[in-house]
Amino acid sequence: MMDINDLYVRMLLGVLAMLAAVVVGLAYKGIDRKIAAHMQSRIGPPLRQPFRDISKLMQKETITPDGAVDWIFHGMPVIGLVAALLLVLYIPWGPLSPPLKAHGDLILVLYLLIIPSLAMALGGFSSGSPVAAIGAQREMVMMMSYEFPLAIVILSLAWFYTRVLPGSAPFAFTTMEAAPIWGLVGPIGFIGAVLLLLSLVVVTPSELSKIPFDAPEAETELGGGLMAEYSGRDLAMFYIADAVKGLVMAAIIVGLFFPHPLSPIVEKYYALPLIMDQPVVAWIIDGLFFLFKVFLVLFATVTTVRVAFPRLKIDKISYIYLVPVSLMALAGTLLLYLDTLGGV
Amino acid sequence: MKLNKNFDRALWAFHVNTGSCNGCDIEIVAALTPRYDVERFGIKLVGSPRHADVLIMAGPVTRAMAPRIKRIYNQTPDPKVVLVVGNCGNTTGVYYESYNILGPIDHFLKQIDPDVKIVHIPGCPPRPEAIIEGAAKAWLVLEELRGEA
Numbered sequence: 001m002m003d004i005n006d007l008y009v010r011m012l013l014g015v016l017a018m019l020a021a022v023v024v025g026l027a028y029k030g031i032d033r034k035i036a037a038h039m040q041s042r043i044g045p046p047l048r049q050p051f052r053d054i055s056k057l058m059q060k061e062t063i064t065p066d067g068a069v070d071w072i073f074h075g076m077p078v079i080g081l082v083a084a085l086l087l088v089l090y091i092p093w094g095p096l097s098p099p100l101k102a103h104g105d106l107i108l109v110l111y112l113l114i115i116p117s118l119a120m121a122l123g124g125f126s127s128g129s130p131v132a133a134i135g136a137q138r139e140m141v142m143m144m145s146y147e148f149p150l151a152i153v154i155l156s157l158a159w160f161y162t163r164v165l166p167g168s169a170p171f172a173f174t175t176m177e178a179a180p181i182w183g184l185v186g187p188i189g190f191i192g193a194v195l196l197l198l199s200l201v202v203v204t205p206s207e208l209s210k211i212p213f214d215a216p217e218a219e220t221e222l223g224g225g226l227m228a229e230y231s232g233r234d235l236a237m238f239y240i241a242d243a244v245k246g247l248v249m250a251a252i253i254v255g256l257f258f259p260h261p262l263s264p265i266v267e268k269y270y271a272l273p274l275i276m277d278q279p280v281v282a283w284i285i286d287g288l289f290f291l292f293k294v295f296l297v298l299f300a301t302v303t304t305v306r307v308a309f310p311r312l313k314i315d316k317i318s319y320i321y322l323v324p325v326s327l328m329a330l331a332g333t334l335l336l337y338l339d340t341l342g343g344v
Numbered sequence: 345m346k347l348n349k350n351f352d353r354a355l356w357a358f359h360v361n362t363g364s365c366n367g368c369d370i371e372i373v374a375a376l377t378p379r380y381d382v383e384r385f386g387i388k389l390v391g392s393p394r395h396a397d398v399l400i401m402a403g404p405v406t407r408a409m410a411p412r413i414k415r416i417y418n419q420t421p422d423p424k425v426v427l428v429v430g431n432c433g434n435t436t437g438v439y440y441e442s443y444n445i446l447g448p449i450d451h452f453l454k455q456i457d458p459d460v461k462i463v464h465i466p467g468c469p470p471r472p473e474a475i476i477e478g479a480a481k482a483w484l485v486l487e488e489l490r491g492e493a
Contacts, residue, residue, distance in 0.1 A: 033383075042381040049386055055350035056397070061421035063394060131392075223391035231394040231421040 025243035062232030067128030076123030077237035083115035094290025105171035124226025135225025139216035145321035192335025262289035358396035364403025
């Protein structure tokens with residue numbers, strides 16, 4: 001059991017990590033909007049635009065629509081934000097191990113990821129607007145579709161680790177960090193791991209309700225969908241939850257597939273033993289490298305995809321996740337299995 | 345109400361066609377294109393009046409649209425500004441004294457809310473530059489609300 005000082009340190013670390021996640025998540029949102037604007041040959045908003053949006057939304061009136069169920073309507077944004085912030089405590093942030101790593105693993109992360117979407121859907125249903133109800137129904141359908149490949153990816157990774165490294169904790173990020181999957185697989189398993197990574201990459205934009213999988217929000221068609229009736233502070237909370245969730249999704253991909261630190265490479269090839277003797281320098285290098293990896297993942301899975309593709313219909317989204325992406329993930333699992341048969 | 349400066353640079357607009365011929369609507373959409381790109385000022389077109397700070401209204405108030413305009417105006421959270429785009433919305437233009445028209449938008453909105461904040465953008469249709477300037481005037485109106493101007 002942990003002693004009381006350790007508990008305080010963890011609480012402090014957790015609060016700091018949450019605040020940092022909000023700031024960094026919003027900053028990534030700004031970068032995403034700027035890059036998307038440049039891709040469309042626009043100038044785009046300044047990088048601090050999401051902070052301005054939040055500041056503005058906090059000053060707006062928060063309306064409760066007629067026919068809304070008051071406590072659910074105003075409670076769901078809080079629950080969504082809290083669940084998104086809780087995720088921050090269970091995910092490794094580069095050199096910083098998760099503040100609550102001993103108390104939760106990938107299964108908990110998988111469940112916590114559902115809560116913000118579920119809160120949005122419940123908020124949509126409770127707002128008493130038909131448009132929001134349609135959005136909420138679509139969100140539920142989409143969740144049922146993408147959770148399947150997501151679960152396959154995480155379970156088959158965990159299964160692979162129990163098989164290759166017996167005795168290790170298969171659902172802990174630390175296992176992946178100690179031995180990244182690319183070093184454990186042969187040529188067949190490599191293809192399998194790439195397929196699993198691709199499945200996770202396809203799941204990411206719909207986990208974040210981004211184009212082309214933004215049918216639940218669908219601004220031009222449903223007028224904001226399940227968010228249609230939210231205003232002011234409630235909308236700001238969903239906005240922040242969305243930003244944090246984006247960061248968390250990218251951090252999960254980085255943590256599962258690319259947990260490599262940069263400092264050993266810097267130390268080896270640039271021979272900076274004097275600087276590298278200090279752990280702080282290594283910590284800064286790894287932290288920046290982690291932020292860069294998260295940026296690359298978000299750029300590849302969110303920004304590029306949302307500029308390149310139009311919105312898909314909800315039945316198409318469901319089909320994509322339930323058939324091709326699930327098959328891709330299962331094929332990845334099969335290849336990993338064949339890899340373990342051959343002996344690593 | 346005390347507003348801070350971030351408000352001016354993060355205006356979200358909702359577009360209401362109050363009976364316009366679509367001329368102004370096309371110019372409003374043109375202001376969002378890469379050529380004019382209002383997003384660099386933080387202006388964004390949103391799909392729901394609940395998210396909006398600015399209601400961009402175009403066209404004279406027709407009898408069919410009157411209850412909807414009232415509803416949309418009341419659905420928008422405070423503080424809000426109404427941007428009236430085009431001659432028809434400002435003066436009823438060529439539809440002056442038509443049997444189907446209730447009058448210009450500002451007259452109509454003042455019956456709903458005497459304190460309504462309105463920015464007029466004349467033109468048939470106004471150029472996108474004029475609409476962007478109108479959005480800048482909306483900042484001025486919000487500054488008045490802050491008690492600075």
